[in-house]
Amino acid sequence: MNSVNLHVHTNASDGLFPPEEVVKKAKQHNLKAIAVTDHDTVQGLTSAEKAGKEFNLEVIRGVELSLEVGDKATCHLLGYFIPDDQGVLVDTLIKISKSRELRNQAIIDKLKENGIEMDYDQLKEKYSPGKSNMGRMHIAQALVDKGFVKTYQQAFDKYLKKGKCCYQERFRLTPENAVELIHQSGGLAVLAHPGEGYPSEKKMKEIFSLLLKAGLDGIEVYYPRHTYIQTLNYSKMAEDHHLLKTGGTDFHGFKGRDQWNLTPPLGYEVVERMKKRRKKYDSS
Structure with missing residues (x-):
């Protein structure tokens, strides 16, 4: 070992x-x-x-x-x-954590604009309980669990990575x-x-x-x-x-x-x- x-x-x-x-x-x-x-x-x-x-x-x-x-x-x-x-x-x-929080909320808003409804507080409770550092990976997993995509990588490729419809910059x-x-x-x-x-x-x-x-x-x-x-x-x-x-x-x-x-x-x-x-x- x-x-x-x-x-x-x-x-x-x-x-x-x-x-x-x-x-x-x-x-x-x-x-x-x-x-x-x-x-x-x-x-x-x-x-x-x-x-x-x-x-x-x-x-x-x-x-x-x-x-x-x-x-x-x-x-x-x-x-x-x-x-x-x-x-x-x-x-x-x-400072980065606060920026990430604002970014996450913006992503949820963009997903809604693209026909995907998610409640941010519920996401935090399920995927990052008690933490302020929820990230795109958690949102990707939620997209998988809700059946919008098959894999977390597909979630990034379709919605979350740079250049896609729901990407959001942060500090x-x-x-x-x-x-x-x-x-x-x-x-x-x-x-x-x-x-x-x-x-x-x-x-x-x-x-x-x-x-x-x-x-x-x-x-x-x-x-x-x-x-x-x-x-x-x-x-x-x-x-x-x-x-x-x-x-x-x-x-x-x-x-x-x-x-x-x-x-x-x-x-x-x-x-x-x-x-x-x-x-x-x-x-x-």
């Missing part, structure tokens, strides 16, 4: 399961460590850490930040070893802001799934260059939806720029996003390399 998963979501953002259950499931899948990386929130980290001690599983405090780049292109940046204090990063996450950090915030907090900044979510490989590389100049620490090279060639290319990118090579399954718990282990498994030595690099930012 030496494998790790460094990209895991809970229902603190758009995952299906609460932090305690996520940790329990990780242990059942024989993982040694996981990183809880919810979207733009650290709400679930304390519960996850507590469960980690109970189940003897290392929980790395993380976050997945949504960034905006120039012409409204977006990317995701993983932050690892996020502290539990109420610093500037947490203040920024609160996002710039690459420079995000890397600086993570480093100020003593954490590491890693580009998430470079092979997914970009309009083109060229655009991804443009964003990668911005992150690199800002002090990027690593690339999520190992990812279930990367092709073999993409994995080789991103591995070389990391090596060429002396960056960490990390990996994770982007676990959410929904069908299609319920994989726990990478193939081949990612070894704990990756975590050890991350901890070594982190020392240059750790102000404690």
Whole structure:
């Protein structure tokens, strides 16, 4: 039991399961460590850490930040070893959460304009009880459950992703802001799934260059939806720029996003390399 998963979501953002259950499931899948990386929130980290001690599983405090780049292109940046204090990063996450709430309400209004009736308060109660960080994934799952689409990916492709009828912008950090915030907090900044979510490989590389100049620490090279060639290319990118090579399954718990282990498994030595690099930012 030496494998790790460094990209895991809970229902603190758009995952299906609460932090305690996520940790329990990780242990059942024989993982040694996981990183809880919810979207733009650290709400679930304390519960996850507590469960980690109970189940003897290392929980790395993380976050997945949504960034905006120039012409409204977006990317995701993983932050690892996020502290539990109420610093500037947490203040920024609160601002993002409020923006996400307004965005969700706007999406519900747009769905209504397209003939799909949903009650926002009922959605929050069912899919994100007690949380303010409900996301598009929850709305996608509601569309599946109500029979408007067959899969959550179809919900995004038809209604929710950029350029579709119900997409709505919200406040996002710039690459420079995000890397600086993570480093100020003593954490590491890693580009998430470079092979997914970009309009083109060229655009991804443009964003990668911005992150690199800002002090990027690593690339999520190992990812279930990367092709073999993409994995080789991103591995070389990391090596060429002396960056960490990390990996994770982007676990959410929904069908299609319920994989726990990478193939081949990612070894704990990756975590050890991350901890070594982190020392240059750790102000404690």
